Amino acid sequence: MKKSIFYHAGCPLCVSAEQDILNFIPENEVEVIHLGQDKAKVRDAEAAGVQSVPALVLANGNVLHINFGASIEDLK
Amino acid sequence: MKKSIFYHAGCPLCVSAEQDILNFIPENEVEVIHLGQDKAKVRDAEAAGVQSVPALVLANGNVLHINFGASIEDLK
Numbered sequence: 001m002k003k004s005i006f007y008h009a010g011c012p013l014c015v016s017a018e019q020d021i022l023n024f025i026p027e028n029e030v031e032v033i034h035l036g037q038d039k040a041k042v043r044d045a046e047a048a049g050v051q052s053v054p055a056l057v058l059a060n061g062n063v064l065h066i067n068f069g070a071s072i073e074d075l076k
Numbered sequence: 077m078k079k080s081i082f083y084h085a086g087c088p089l090c091v092s093a094e095q096d097i098l099n100f101i102p103e104n105e106v107e108v109i110h111l112g113q114d115k116a117k118v119r120d121a122e123a124a125g126v127q128s129v130p131a132l133v134l135a136n137g138n139v140l141h142i143n144f145g146a147s148i149e150d151l152k
Contacts, residue, residue: 025100064142066140
């Protein structure tokens with residue numbers, strides 16, 4: 001099964017959202033990517049439709065932008 | 077156990093987010109409220125910290141604003 005990907009940038013709001021999301025989704029079904037530490041992935045996130053973090057890209061391709069921590073533009 | 081509440085306003089974006097969320101959360105653990113049809117609940121949503129819909133108010137009190145369909149102000 002394709003995993004969901006949770007993109008974040010380490011902000012307190014991101015960490016809080018991550019904890020809430022991981023309450024719903026079993027940890028082995030979601031990959032967590034810190035775009036502040038892994039700048040190379042910013043392009044992938046953008047290609048998947050991520051406009052801001054934290055965001056959850058689902059296995060079905062839908063993107064859930066959860067609250068608003070930072071714009072993807074600001075992570076480049 | 078306290079239920080989560082998913083607030084929406086019937087927009088296509090809300091419906092899509094609802095389907096995605098209900099994939100994670102068992103249906104008996106989440107109450108779905110259509111603020112367009114149930115205007116009396118707008119006040120409750122606002123008191124819980126909802127600023128826009130769709131939004132998920134978790135049992136722990138955290139609010140996840142998911143994407144952006146409509147401002148709570150526009151539903152009053």
